[in-house]
Amino acid sequence: MIRWTRCQCSMESGNLLEPDDARYQLIFIKTPVLRDSTAGELFFPRDDSKTVLDQHPENVPGRAKKVHWTQSIDHWFTCVEKTLNEAIPHLSEQGFLAISVIGRHRHYVKLMLDDLLGENHFMNEIFFGLPFGIRNPTPAGVPLFEITGSLFVYKNDVDANINPVYNSKKSGGYWHAMDSADPGPAKTFTINGEKRTIPPPPGCHWKFSQDVIDERCRNGSIRLSSTGKPQYWVKEKKGHIIDNKWFDIQATSLGSGTLEFTNDFLERILLSFTSKGDNMLHVFTDPGVMEKIARRQGVHYNEWNPVFREICAIEGGTGSVIMPLACFSGAKPCNRGSVAGVAGEPTLEVHQKGGLSLARNLFFPTELDGCTAFENRKGIDPDSSCNVLARVDNLQGMKWLLNEYRGKIKLIYIDPPYFTGIDEQIHVPLGKQEYASRGNLLNAMAFKNTMEGDDGARQFMEWFSPRVELMRELLAREGFLAVRIDYHFGHLAKLILDEMFGERHFITELLVRRIHKTVTNKAKLLQRHLINQVDSLFLYRKSKQAIVKKCPKKVKRKNGDGIETRYRCDNLWIDIAGYQKRKKTLYPTENSEILLRRVIDTFTSPGDLVADVFNGSGTTIAIANEMSRRWLGIDESAFSINETRKRLLDGDNPTHFHELSFTATSAAGGNAISWRLECRVITRGMNVIIRLTPESTNGAKGSDILDFLAVDWDNKPERGFWCHFHSNRKIGKRKRIAREVSDEIQHVYQEPGPHRICIIACNTRAEEIELSIDIDLE
Numbered sequence: 001m002i003r004w005t006r007c008q009c010s011m012e013s014g015n016l017l018e019p020d021d022a023r024y025q026l027i028f029i030k031t032p033v034l035r036d037s038t039a040g041e042l043f044f045p046r047d048d049s050k051t052v053l054d055q056h057p058e059n060v061p062g063r064a065k066k067v068h069w070t071q072s073i074d075h076w077f078t079c080v081e082k083t084l085n086e087a088i089p090h091l092s093e094q095g096f097l098a099i100s101v102i103g104r105h106r107h108y109v110k111l112m113l114d115d116l117l118g119e120n121h122f123m124n125e126i127f128f129g130l131p132f133g134i135r136n137p138t139p140a141g142v143p144l145f146e147i148t149g150s151l152f153v154y155k156n157d158v159d160a161n162i163n164p165v166y167n168s169k170k171s172g173g174y175w176h177a178m179d180s181a182d183p184g185p186a187k188t189f190t191i192n193g194e195k196r197t198i199p200p201p202p203g204c205h206w207k208f209s210q211d212v213i214d215e216r217c218r219n220g221s222i223r224l225s226s227t228g229k230p231q232y233w234v235k236e237k238k239g240h241i242i243d244n245k246w247f248d249i250q251a252t253s254l255g256s257g258t259l260e261f262t263n264d265f266l267e268r269i270l271l272s273f274t275s276k277g278d279n280m281l282h283v284f285t286d287p288g289v290m291e292k293i294a295r296r297q298g299v300h301y302n303e304w305n306p307v308f309r310e311i312c313a314i315e316g317g318t319g320s321v322i323m324p325l326a327c328f329s330g331a332k333p334c335n336r337g338s339v340a341g342v343a344g345e346p347t348l349e350v351h352q353k354g355g356l357s358l359a360r361n362l363f364f365p366t367e368l369d370g371c372t373a374f375e376n377r378k379g380i381d382p383d384s385s386c387n388v389l390a391r392v393d394n395l396q397g398m399k400w401l402l403n404e405y406r407g408k409i410k411l412i413y414i415d416p417p418y419f420t421g422i423d424e425q426i427h428v429p430l431g432k433q434e435y436a437s438r439g440n441l442l443n444a445m446a447f448k449n450t451m452e453g454d455d456g457a458r459q460f461m462e463w464f465s466p467r468v469e470l471m472r473e474l475l476a477r478e479g480f481l482a483v484r485i486d487y488h489f490g491h492l493a494k495l496i497l498d499e500m501f502g503e504r505h506f507i508t509e510l511l512v513r514r515i516h517k518t519v520t521n522k523a524k525l526l527q528r529h530l531i532n533q534v535d536s537l538f539l540y541r542k543s544k545q546a547i548v549k550k551c552p553k554k555v556k557r558k559n560g561d562g563i564e565t566r567y568r569c570d571n572l573w574i575d576i577a578g579y580q581k582r583k584k585t586l587y588p589t590e591n592s593e594i595l596l597r598r599v600i601d602t603f604t605s606p607g608d609l610v611a612d613v614f615n616g617s618g619t620t621i622a623i624a625n626e627m628s629r630r631w632l633g634i635d636e637s638a639f640s641i642n643e644t645r646k647r648l649l650d651g652d653n654p655t656h657f658h659e660l661s662f663t664a665t666s667a668a669g670g671n672a673i674s675w676r677l678e679c680r681v682i683t684r685g686m687n688v689i690i691r692l693t694p695e696s697t698n699g700a701k702g703s704d705i706l707d708f709l710a711v712d713w714d715n716k717p718e719r720g721f722w723c724h725f726h727s728n729r730k731i732g733k734r735k736r737i738a739r740e741v742s743d744e745i746q747h748v749y750q751e752p753g754p755h756r757i758c759i760i761a762c763n764t765r766a767e768e769i770e771l772s773i774d775i776d777l778e
């Protein structure tokens, strides 16, 4: 258990809650915008923000910035911690705590809450949109503005669920602001017979054309809000399930200089977490709004505005203060320089079973059984166009890579296991019966996604830290690291990444889409709510020299009669799939190609070196290959290597081949099917034939048994192997397109004398066999 041990409080809180106060079903805390240095205008911005000045009489109008208490992140945390400590005891047994946090330090609030309430009480992180973009301290290049905020939700009772299916408005919809990003002209609104020409807010456009505005004004689905801004009516789907992406409603606006939640957002919170007759406590209030909505819903409302006098009196601030790892007892501070240097012996000890090379690619299927491996691959020139795929624990693999690749990689993209608690399976179809019975699938573990013991946080940190350290070493000075991860350990990953890369090298947290419709429907069936539909993609740069040159997100919008394409520099990347819908492989966690194309396009140029050391189905390297980047892939799973190999070698061309025989026999887990593949190598003069005879207890054909076959006729690694077969099995609902294994594969040698043939075959369980055969041709 990582404990939050920061306690040097230098604040006093006013209006303390009485200990015997009502028990609250919902405690909703809106933390002030967490911004460091001089970004004070958001909290105490203007002389006329009356409420703020009333609540904080110590503030001097016009000197607002100087007394902004969020100037020091250190103090910000102290205040929030104190507030939470005061508020949590007032939560009812079935109650929810929802706390909104904005900015790049929000993961530390999750750490704090995990400690105060317990990790298993965390429900989800809800994401919502902001009316402005936060630029993280990246001095040059495209800013990738953060336009999202978070609401962490915790439940007091682990079994509590939010109100069933969301059906927010009895009236069937809500009013939505009509402005959208990108500048545009003023338009005419005719409401109640009165014509008004209204320009959109600076830098924005009105979402609809003049014709649509006229039509909507006629049928009453456009109105002017109390501040005179046009709003349009959005119909809400009944029974719409709530996930954690709340971008369907406008959640925030800039009120009198402060960030305010909209009615729609507050109403959704109330409907989700409270019922009629419940009590709620609002901490750091938006004056009046929530109270009104609560009254309408029959919820008893109470508010509490702690005042941090001492903090408010502090002038200036310490600027960007990073929570050092040492703040968390039990966490190991990182130890830079622990990585073996180039001069040292390679620390990787693996057994290289064989090398496959097709075109310019090298494949290293390896096993960790104590022999020195990669040795004969030493001297690969990282500047050449040689690509590498290695099967090995990446801790060892990366140490080996340091020999030749230190400071050479332009982009490392990783999608490590999230440790969701469920091991990932691979389902391989076997033989014809597969269509009749699902039992005829071979189900084997693709990779481990669980941890043993109950000390997950510590295990994760110890497992992840040295790998981050190695990745950092491998990156070029102009290099980038992209880490895809979810809420299970994302906050800890951020902590480690901040520590090792330096917080100033954090670029942004991109939000990427996690699941698609089928999963949502499943959740609907299971009546689960607030399901997670968003993953984080943390972006770091190695040094200031790494500059983001492109604005990668394209948006199309109507412009008169045509469609105009614009680029958006923000962190909300849920406009594209995060996982591949029509999968290319059998691997369970295949990332989407469109996402990888965007990432690779944004951070690299043709010829650059791209690596994925949690290779999985090989999406990163397949797309890098397609986009003319050089690549390195590492994974410890045999299935990963096998699926990737097939993916990269699609379209092989059987040609050449010789003597001896091997068998591959295996029983497929619970399926009790065993198979055998006999491979005979026959020499006829200069002609060498490999004859394959598959047998199985269920009539499975050769293509069900053999997944991959490659031969190196002269066992010369530099020449590489010829891939003669790789199956392309049925994936999802797509038609099965596996090719039959040809019975015979032949090769005619040009030169008599001794030759060494090397064969690698892999069955559908990703079990590999390597054979080398010496022949002497007359």
Ligand SMILES: C[S@@+](CC[C@H](N)C(=O)[O-])C[C@H]1O[C@@H](n2cnc3c(N)ncnc32)[C@H](O)[C@@H]1O
Residues within 6 Å of the ligand: 392, 393, 394, 395, 414, 415, 416, 417, 418, 446, 447, 448, 587, 589, 590, 591, 592, 613, 614, 615, 616, 617, 618, 619, 620, 634, 635, 636, 637, 640
């Ligand atoms: C979520 S999957 C990656 C999915 C991949 N991005 C894709 O597009 O298919 C995580 C992968 O990390 C691999 N892995 C986990 N721990 C590893 C380790 N220590 N060394 C190498 N690979 C590891 C697993 O075998 C698994 O294939």
